[in-house]
Amino acid sequence: MKQKLVVIGAGMASGRVLEHLLEVNKGAYDITLFNAEPRGNYNRIMLSPVLSGEKTYEDIVTHDADWYEENGVTCRFGEHVVEIDRERKVVVGQNGEVAYDKLLMATGSAPFIIPVPGKDLPGVIAYRDLDDTNTMIEATQKPGAKAVVIGGGLLGLEAAAGLKARGMDVTVLHLMGHLMERQLDEAAGYLLRRALEDKGIEVKCQASTAAILGEDKVEAVLLQDKTTIPADLVVMAVGIRPETRLANDASIEVERGITVDDAMRTSDPDVLAVGECVEHKGQLFGLVAPLYDQAKVVAATLLGDAATFAPKEVSTKLKVTGCDLFSAGDFAEGEGREDIVFRDPSRGVYKRLVIENNVIVGAVMYGDTADGNWFFGLIKDKTDISDMRDTLIFGPAFQGGEPLDPLQAVAALPDDAEICGCNGVCKSQIVEAVQGGATDLGAVRAQTKASASCGTCTGLVEQLMAVTLGDDFQMPTAQPVCGCTDLTHEDVRRLIKSQELKSQAAVWQELGWTTPNGCHVCRPAINYYLLADWPVEYKDDPQSRFVNERRHANIQKDGTYSVVPRMWGGMTTPDELRAIADAAEKYNVPTVHVTGGQRIDLLGVKGEDLPAIWKDLNDAGMVSGHAYAKGLRTVKTCVGKEHCRFGTQDSTGLGIKLEKKLWGSWSPHKVKLAVSGCPRNCAEATCKDIGVVCVDSGFQVGVAGAAGMDVKETERLMDCETEEETIEVATAFMQLYRENAKYLDRPYKWVAKVGLDWVKEQIVEDIENRKALVARFELSQSIYQKDPWAELAAPDEAPKFAPMANLTLEAAE
Amino acid sequence: MSWIDIGAIDDIPLRGARVVKTKLGCVAVFRTSETEVFATSDRCPHKNGPLSEGIVHGQKVTCPLHNWVFDLNTGEAQGADEGKIDTFPAKVEAGRILLDGTLLMNRAA
Ligand code: SRM
Ligand SMILES: Cc1cc2nc3c(=O)[nH]c(=O)nc-3n(C[C@H](O)[C@H](O)[C@H](O)COP(=O)(O)OP(=O)(O)OC[C@H]3O[C@@H](n4cnc5c(N)ncnc54)[C@H](O)[C@@H]3O)c2cc1C
Ligand code: SF4
Ligand code: FES
Numbered sequence: 001m002k003q004k005l006v007v008i009g010a011g012m013a014s015g016r017v018l019e020h021l022l023e024v025n026k027g028a029y030d031i032t033l034f035n036a037e038p039r040g041n042y043n044r045i046m047l048s049p050v051l052s053g054e055k056t057y058e059d060i061v062t063h064d065a066d067w068y069e070e071n072g073v074t075c076r077f078g079e080h081v082v083e084i085d086r087e088r089k090v091v092v093g094q095n096g097e098v099a100y101d102k103l104l105m106a107t108g109s110a111p112f113i114i115p116v117p118g119k120d121l122p123g124v125i126a127y128r129d130l131d132d133t134n135t136m137i138e139a140t141q142k143p144g145a146k147a148v149v150i151g152g153g154l155l156g157l158e159a160a161a162g163l164k165a166r167g168m169d170v171t172v173l174h175l176m177g178h179l180m181e182r183q184l185d186e187a188a189g190y191l192l193r194r195a196l197e198d199k200g201i202e203v204k205c206q207a208s209t210a211a212i213l214g215e216d217k218v219e220a221v222l223l224q225d226k227t228t229i230p231a232d233l234v235v236m237a238v239g240i241r242p243e244t245r246l247a248n249d250a251s252i253e254v255e256r257g258i259t260v261d262d263a264m265r266t267s268d269p270d271v272l273a274v275g276e277c278v279e280h281k282g283q284l285f286g287l288v289a290p291l292y293d294q295a296k297v298v299a300a301t302l303l304g305d306a307a308t309f310a311p312k313e314v315s316t317k318l319k320v321t322g323c324d325l326f327s328a329g330d331f332a333e334g335e336g337r338e339d340i341v342f343r344d345p346s347r348g349v350y351k352r353l354v355i356e357n358n359v360i361v362g363a364v365m366y367g368d369t370a371d372g373n374w375f376f377g378l379i380k381d382k383t384d385i386s387d388m389r390d391t392l393i394f395g396p397a398f399q400g401g402e403p404l405d406p407l408q409a410v411a412a413l414p415d416d417a418e419i420c421g422c423n424g425v426c427k428s429q430i431v432e433a434v435q436g437g438a439t440d441l442g443a444v445r446a447q448t449k450a451s452a453s454c455g456t457c458t459g460l461v462e463q464l465m466a467v468t469l470g471d472d473f474q475m476p477t478a479q480p481v482c483g484c485t486d487l488t489h490e491d492v493r494r495l496i497k498s499q500e501l502k503s504q505a506a507v508w509q510e511l512g513w514t515t516p517n518g519c520h521v522c523r524p525a526i527n528y529y530l531l532a533d534w535p536v537e538y539k540d541d542p543q544s545r546f547v548n549e550r551r552h553a554n555i556q557k558d559g560t561y562s563v564v565p566r567m568w569g570g571m572t573t574p575d576e577l578r579a580i581a582d583a584a585e586k587y588n589v590p591t592v593h594v595t596g597g598q599r600i601d602l603l604g605v606k607g608e609d610l611p612a613i614w615k616d617l618n619d620a621g622m623v624s625g626h627a628y629a630k631g632l633r634t635v636k637t638c639v640g641k642e643h644c645r646f647g648t649q650d651s652t653g654l655g656i657k658l659e660k661k662l663w664g665s666w667s668p669h670k671v672k673l674a675v676s677g678c679p680r681n682c683a684e685a686t687c688k689d690i691g692v693v694c695v696d697s698g699f700q701v702g703v704a705g706a707a708g709m710d711v712k713e714t715e716r717l718m719d720c721e722t723e724e725e726t727i728e729v730a731t732a733f734m735q736l737y738r739e740n741a742k743y744l745d746r747p748y749k750w751v752a753k754v755g756l757d758w759v760k761e762q763i764v765e766d767i768e769n770r771k772a773l774v775a776r777f778e779l780s781q782s783i784y785q786k787d788p789w790a791e792l793a794a795p796d797e798a799p800k801f802a803p804m805a806n807l808t809l810e811a812a813e
Numbered sequence: 814m815s816w817i818d819i820g821a822i823d824d825i826p827l828r829g830a831r832v833v834k835t836k837l838g839c840v841a842v843f844r845t846s847e848t849e850v851f852a853t854s855d856r857c858p859h860k861n862g863p864l865s866e867g868i869v870h871g872q873k874v875t876c877p878l879h880n881w882v883f884d885l886n887t888g889e890a891q892g893a894d895e896g897k898i899d900t901f902p903a904k905v906e907a908g909r910i911l912l913d914g915t916l917l918m919n920r921a922a
Contacts, residue, residue: 515871520875544828807918
């Protein structure tokens, strides 16, 4: 007699099992197929094209009614299995029982719903089956409807793109820092985000959902940071869980999924399982490729043949038109692993290979995925790549040939090859200019405009000059920022502005960084440039700052810190001094020093104590003195005309006003000011970055002094008549410096490069520009002028200064 | 190995670090990407700089005191500098950071 096979779930995995089984032996089993969905098997992964309108449901059906009939499969679609009785070997469906000899569980997985208030409101759905897809399509019919997709992984993004394609307003909320973080690294995540934003999809990363709001249907999503986003539809695509309820109830062994052995048998040898509901050697599955391998093994086991399932590497692509990405293998870096990174900013291409013991173990690509499958093959076959390492990243087309010499490549370019994209300058124009006597870059720029805009072609232009002039041309040796890039600081600053690069990932990608995320040399500089140029859009990254600026205290050689409260203009009061004395005693501060900057330094404070000592000083009305900052330090003053018999103006008062205006601002290097009440100059104003010397007729503003490793007198920028004008000029100078100087150039070094005349043109002669500089400074201050002590001593921040765990206690047990 | 849960991955900022106190001294736990952590000794072999306060880049950290750079996989100092920090097994599972307790505790005893 024929054996009875019952299959629970008509999905992609069981569909394959049936095909293999029937192909080998049509007569082996009487088959009954249950499916909770009121339909047979269709290609679930193609729901996304159905959603976007590129395909219809009919296009994606894999097994239609005729197929089931021809193959004698008894279909019970639209019927849930509610119980498995293993004693009696029957499966209980909603409409009655069926007996089995062999049972196959193929129940797939259930979408994970985040347990927030409002999750059950109508209009909140998951993205799993045709019904969800139809609900989404229906929601798009309403004009002006808004959708929020929670989850920036594969499913969420396909849902978002589909809804957008049908005209909905779509916002994607993603908990992590970049999209698809399981498949993509940050650079690829950044490119993907940019492509989605270009489609008009709004993307919010690090967005944590607090609740879903609405009376009797969904109306909005509330985030943890209190933002609300209106929504007529909320799609939750935050992950899946193996559907194991039936197996659990039947006491079949379940870990995270139904556990199976290599032959796909569960703990009960007559019950097999396949697909997303299973767990094999601790591993779960969420993509179809391994399920198809499982299906082959299941068919063999059912037919009494030996077969073994061994999971292989998987690769991922995103089915969103215009977003070409590919990810395979394990690209999390690991012991002994190395990266090969390739970026082509002009084409928006990013490729990264992760190599271990001369074998590629992971690949991520964006923008140009043509070689994806070739790399995937190398990963799967564990091919030794040592011989092709240098050219590997360029793909199969480049293998076997000689590595290209860049100069030869430039020489080989056709005459009409475009070199400068911004200004449409081709090779022959540049060659002509060079032959006509333009022998340095400036001259070529002046004559042809090549490399005069964004500057990314500067290298190419120089190479062309080298080819044309031969030995007469000296390639300039501009200092690159660091080993991560060939660009100079000046190039990077210019490009951040001209290309409107507003995130670190954007800089790394668009400017072709050769490392995944920079190094300790470039990151602080890039972080500064971004926050100076885009104070509103860019968010400061403490992890890209040197410890002093991250901890808001100077680290000492023994790992303790120093604490310096601000004393505005060098003024203090008995109360402040008392509070400082109390703090010094309470926190056992070993050294109290009166600094060269007219204030008091408490040296030797333990890292854990910082928030507490700050709190005490805050309570006494004091804020951080930024004695650690590439930013405004002190404003020294003398006692001025209030007390001094020679004083001409209120130098102390002006100093305090300047400090109150400028404090908290970040700059390329530290900035120190002083205001002296007369030319006797007791506050040493003539060797400061900005120094004001008061005279009877007003205020002499000098800039670009130095008294550190170099000693240099200030140069007179302008004579001002009023305090207001003085403050305006000083502020404008600060902003001009902030916007233009190279990171770690003090003002005197920067002014030496650009010339005091240029500075005067910007600030003294062009009053409009002066005011615009002040306005931009004030915009930045609206965000950055805040006391870091108060922020970091707050109850939810302070604990971060302590160890995250203490294992010394447990060890004693 | 016995894995000890020392906290959530989000307790450490991306490209940041925190320390865990053990009997062998402070262990620095670095978060190099959304889902990747490393654990090493917190003391720089040069002059005891606290490595957990350094700038984390790729899978390396730069000591905050004099800029020695260490590979977090091998613990080796990079470039011309010579020295090595201890490395300890660490992993992330379901958003939690796990350190190898056997190593940390045994050495303590
Ligand atoms: C505390 C203080 C010495 C003191 O006890 O008086 C001091 C202490 C340090 N100075 Fe200074 N400087 C201090 C006034 C000065 C002055 C005098 C002044 O401000 O009038 C100068 C000369 C003026 C100038 O800025 O050029 C000065 C020129 C420097 C330099 C050389 C800068 C240059 O461009 O040449 C450095 C090194 C650097 O910044 O790269 C430096 C660096 C340092 C560092 C941050 C060294 C370091 O990286 O650890 C010291 C931190 C000690 C700490 O933990 O607090 N310090 N330093 C003074 C704090 C002033 C304040 O209240 O904020
Ligand atoms: C929109 C979308 C896009 C995707 N894109 C891709 C992609 O590009 N590439 C890729 O590799 N993978 C993709 N996937 C994942 C892929 O579809 C799944 O890995 C695959 O469908 C899992 O197959 P399965 O047979 O295990 O489960 P399913 O295909 O989910 O089938 C399980 C079936 O069991 C039924 N069932 C569950 N419980 C019971 C019960 N008690 N009684 C009766 N029936 C029950 C369910 O109704 C369901 O029909 C995508 C998934 C979705 C939703
Ligand atoms: S002069 Fe040198 S030793 Fe003295 S505080 Fe300044 S940096 Fe330190
Ligand atoms: S202590 Fe680490 S580099 Fe000096």
